Amino acid sequence: MAQQPPEAPGVRSRRFWSLRPRSDRDAGDAITSNFLLHAMPAKVSNASMAWTYSFWLGTITAALFLLLVLSGLPLLFLYVPSVERAYQSVKDIEYVVSFGKWLRAVHRVAAHGMVIAVVFHLARVFFTGAYKNGVGRNQHREWNWVIGVVLLLLTLFLSFTGYLLPWDQLAFWAVTVGTNIASAIPWVGPSVRELLIGGREIEQATLIRFYVLHIVVLPGAVAALFGYHMWRVRKDGGLARADREEQLETPRTVPPTPTKTYTLLGVARGTAPTVTAKTLIAADTTVNAVPDLVRRALIATLGTIALISILAVFIASPLEEPANPLITPNPAKAPWYFLWLQEIVTDTTIHLGSFTINGAFIGGVILPGLLIGVLTLWPWLDRSPREATGEWFHPARRTQNLVFIVVMVAILLLTYIGMEMRGPYWEFFWPWETWPSLPSRI
Amino acid sequence: MGGTDRRDFLIKLGTGAGACALGAQGVASLRSLAPNVSYDAPTTVKLGPPAEFSDGLKFLADERLFIFRNGNTFHAVSAVCTHLGCTVRAEALPKPETVDVGGSPLQLTHQFSCPCHGSHYTGDGVNTSGPAPKPLSWYRLSVAADDGQLVVDLAEEVGRDFRLTV
Ligand code: HEM
Ligand code: FES
Numbered sequence: 001m002a003q004q005p006p007e008a009p010g011v012r013s014r015r016f017w018s019l020r021p022r023s024d025r026d027a028g029d030a031i032t033s034n035f036l037l038h039a040m041p042a043k044v045s046n047a048s049m050a051w052t053y054s055f056w057l058g059t060i061t062a063a064l065f066l067l068l069v070l071s072g073l074p075l076l077f078l079y080v081p082s083v084e085r086a087y088q089s090v091k092d093i094e095y096v097v098s099f100g101k102w103l104r105a106v107h108r109v110a111a112h113g114m115v116i117a118v119v120f121h122l123a124r125v126f127f128t129g130a131y132k133n134g135v136g137r138n139q140h141r142e143w144n145w146v147i148g149v150v151l152l153l154l155t156l157f158l159s160f161t162g163y164l165l166p167w168d169q170l171a172f173w174a175v176t177v178g179t180n181i182a183s184a185i186p187w188v189g190p191s192v193r194e195l196l197i198g199g200r201e202i203e204q205a206t207l208i209r210f211y212v213l214h215i216v217v218l219p220g221a222v223a224a225l226f227g228y229h230m231w232r233v234r235k236d237g238g239l240a241r242a243d244r245e246e247q248l249e250t251p252r253t254v255p256p257t258p259t260k261t262y263t264l265l266g267v268a269r270g271t272a273p274t275v276t277a278k279t280l281i282a283a284d285t286t287v288n289a290v291p292d293l294v295r296r297a298l299i300a301t302l303g304t305i306a307l308i309s310i311l312a313v314f315i316a317s318p319l320e321e322p323a324n325p326l327i328t329p330n331p332a333k334a335p336w337y338f339l340w341l342q343e344i345v346t347d348t349t350i351h352l353g354s355f356t357i358n359g360a361f362i363g364g365v366i367l368p369g370l371l372i373g374v375l376t377l378w379p380w381l382d383r384s385p386r387e388a389t390g391e392w393f394h395p396a397r398r399t400q401n402l403v404f405i406v407v408m409v410a411i412l413l414l415t416y417i418g419m420e421m422r423g424p425y426w427e428f429f430w431p432w433e434t435w436p437s438l439p440s441r442i
Numbered sequence: 443m444g445g446t447d448r449r450d451f452l453i454k455l456g457t458g459a460g461a462c463a464l465g466a467q468g469v470a471s472l473r474s475l476a477p478n479v480s481y482d483a484p485t486t487v488k489l490g491p492p493a494e495f496s497d498g499l500k501f502l503a504d505e506r507l508f509i510f511r512n513g514n515t516f517h518a519v520s521a522v523c524t525h526l527g528c529t530v531r532a533e534a535l536p537k538p539e540t541v542d543v544g545g546s547p548l549q550l551t552h553q554f555s556c557p558c559h560g561s562h563y564t565g566d567g568v569n570t571s572g573p574a575p576k577p578l579s580w581y582r583l584s585v586a587a588d589d590g591q592l593v594v595d596l597a598e599e600v601g602r603d604f605r606l607t608v
Contacts, residue, residue: 173528176528177526177528177558180527181526183527194476195475195476198475199477199480199481200480205477326503326504328528328556329557330557331557332528332557345559346559346560346573347573349572349573349574356575356576359573359575360525360526425556425557425562426556426557426559426560426572427560
């Protein structure tokens with residue numbers, strides 16, 4: 001009879017990893033032996049897992065991105081990126097292809113949802129002061145904030161490039177107005193626009209550019225940066241909420257835990273086991289990432305996908321007449337998340353004697369540029385103490401929270417005005433007023 | 443000793459060569475995206491015999507242009523909004539008025555409005571309200587030497603006193 005070979009370390013008899021570990025060691029193993037899970041810590045503090053701390057908005061954003069990739073794949077087989085056929089192919093998706101209408105709606109609803117989720121995520125991070133560094137040495141949460149700003153811009157640009165693809169009137173004029181803002185930059189403007197749209201008019205060169213950006217370049221960039229974003233969370237010692245835990249509780253004595261192999265912050269600072277433990281390291285305030293963290297992440301992800309799938313049944317995707325460069329619809333509106341800019345662009349042309357500054361430059365370039373700049377540098381402008389890390393509406397950050405709210409409300413208000421209160425010729429109408437009927441063509 | 447020197451040198455050589463190659467690939471890839479030729483429409487366009495234009499205004503969608511005729515004089519005003527490039531629309535005035543434009547009288551029959559952000563222009567293209575920073579362009583009109591058609595030169599702006607008399 002053949003001899004059984006000896007047991008070798010690292011060789012596993014089970015076909016898959018375990019999501020139901022029987023011991024702490026098993027739980028740690030579930031992470032280190034799994035490619036998808038290896039970015040997670042072995043232990044997480046209960047507090048940072050709370051639904052009401054992060055509202056899991058980052059996870060929801062990531063889930064939406066995943067859903068966009070999944071729903072984008074079938075569209076990719078059906079959509080033809082040529083000015084002659086793009087419109088017809090989207091029309092086919094909408095009216096001919098089995099489930100095409102729903103798939104397109106899923107993709108669109110998820111895209112709009114992702115813009116919303118990413119903004120909410122940013123607001124959550126702001127209000128909790130989660131870009132601040134708490135207890136650890138060499139923490140750099142501000143870097144992750146900057147990466148987040150880039151991810152926000154990428155998301156907006158992804159959505160904007162997708163907006164052109166159906167090649168209908170809505171798409172064409174939104175992109176005309178959007179890219180014309182670039183040409184308002186002094187000196188380099190026209191060249192920037194030319195590079196963006198691949199020529200001087202919006203036509204085939206523009207469509208293929210936006211298409212490639214939309215399906216390869218930008219999703220790739222989002223995926224790569226998202227990976228780095230998550231890695232930084234790990235290397236900063238987990239969510240800012242965990243730091244707070246460490247700062248505020250008085251140390252207490254806990255019995256040494258013999259089976260402990262990892263702690264959440266173990267990589268970044270110090271070693272276990274401890275006898276005088278701060279709460280974070282105490283066994284009763286943390287749980288194993290497998291299965292607790294994994295379970296919640298799955299709930300957030302599946303919940304998001306379920307919600308979008310249902311919404312997509314009820315929300316129809318617009319498809320107007322085919323793009324016609326000769327006829328501007330009246331009114332012509334940008335995508336909703338740029339309407340506040342369109343509103344500003346409308347109101348900011350300045351006349352100083354004989355000297356005129358185009359509103360497109362102030363409202364389309366200077367103001368958003370300033371806003372993004374200040375947003376990016378905010379962690380360095382915030383002078384609040386370390387204690388304000390990882391807590392909702394910490395009193396020390398009251399003024400800046402107010403400023404943030406005021407700016408957000410202003411943007412929302414302008415968006416609402418642009419959406420609901422601008423009629424033909426961009427004239428102001430109250431929501432209850434009816435628009436005058438005008439001939440749609442001359 | 444010589445060994446470490448050589449290893450050092452080879453590491454630097456390898457890294458340098460790799461960086462140069464990547465850089466060249468990157469520059470070439472990016473440069474390929476900046477268009478060298480632009481297949482724009484020609485800027486001088488024949489618009490048809492003058493007799494085909496009736497008195498008043500005619501909108502030419504392809505050229506995004508308004509042609510005005512008043513008796514035997516013609517002029518052309520661009521329909522491209524000077525703010526962000528949407529196509530403006532013409533609205534007939536309840537009653538035409540004659541004003542002095544660039545030293546010569548001009549009968550204004552229309553005014554222009556932009557659907558994108560609501561700029562308004564008078565019938566001779568002067569911006570009156572809204573975000574438009576400057577007046578609509580006027581372009582040179584001429585008569586083709588070969589077949590007598592009206593020709594516009596979209597590359598040549600002219601002053602508001604320009605009239606083509608046929
Ligand atoms: C963050 C990620 C993404 C966002 C925000 C986004 C957004 C959008 C938007 C707004 C549209 C226009 C849909 C419409 O108006 O009908 C669109 C269309 C499209 N997207 Fe995406 N998208 C994303 C990712 C992807 C990915 C990853 C793929 C491919 C793998 C993809 C493939 C497509 C295709 C083929 C269309 C054209 C079909 C259509 O217009 O219905 N998208 N996208
Ligand atoms: S493009 Fe005409 S007002 Fe903005």
